[in-house]
Amino acid sequence: MRSPDQNPSSSFMAVLGILVGVAVAQVALAAAEAPLTQTAPVAGTAAVAAPLSGQQVYRTVCIACHAPPGVGGAPALGNADAWAPRIAQGMDTLAAHALNGFTGKTGVMPKKGERIDLSDEEIIGAVEYMVGQVAR
Numbered sequence: 373m374r375s376p377d378q379n380p381s382s383s384f385m386a387v388l389g390i391l392v393g394v395a396v397a398q399v400a401l402a403a404a405e406a407p408l409t410q411t412a413p414v415a416g417t418a419a420v421a422a423p424l425s426g427q428q429v430y431r432t433v434c435i436a437c438h439a440p441p442g443v444g445g446a447p448a449l450g451n452a453d454a455w456a457p458r459i460a461q462g463m464d465t466l467a468a469h470a471l472n473g474f475t476g477k478t479g480v481m482p483k484k485g486e487r488i489d490l491s492d493e494e495i496i497g498a499v500e501y502m503v504g505q506v507a508r
């Protein structure tokens with residue numbers, strides 16, 4: 373039996389409240405993700421598509437092997453012990469190894485992380501991003 377003072381529209385209001393809550397959460401999520409999808413400023417005139425930032429290249433390509441703890445002997449992002457002797461070789465060597473591929477003591481670094489469609493600048497940006505995660 374229904375109590376006489378129950379408001380018949382209260383369950384409708386509850387459903388409406390949930391819907392509004394979900395919509396607000398989605399807007400908040402979209403806003404939180406926006407900075408990640410921002411494109412880096414275009415350098416030079418030859419680029420057709422806006423170049424990816426170093427962080428974007430890491431997150432879409434290099435992460436496959438360089439995510440901690442490191443796959444197939446790859447030095448993991450943020451692992452200072454793994455990166456220190458590599459950084460000591462100098463940025464030019466690191467960049468060359470990333471661009472041209474490199475077989476070292478721990479494994480095989482494929483040319484451009486197997487993304488030969490990416491520009492040299494994008495790959496070097498990713499090297500700088502990874503180095504930046506341990507050089508403090």
Ligand code: HEC
Binds near residue numbers: 465469479
């Ligand atoms: C398929 C796995 C794989 C992917 C993808 C990958 N790497 Fe590597 N990378 C390796 C491995 C393994 C090594 C370690 C090689 C060694 O020293 O024996 C390495 C080493 C490196 C080094 C250090 C080179 C040196 O001289 O010590 C750099 C810099 C590097 N990778 C950059 C990148 C960048 C930038 C990307 C993304 C564009 C990337 N890697 C994607 C596997 C990968």
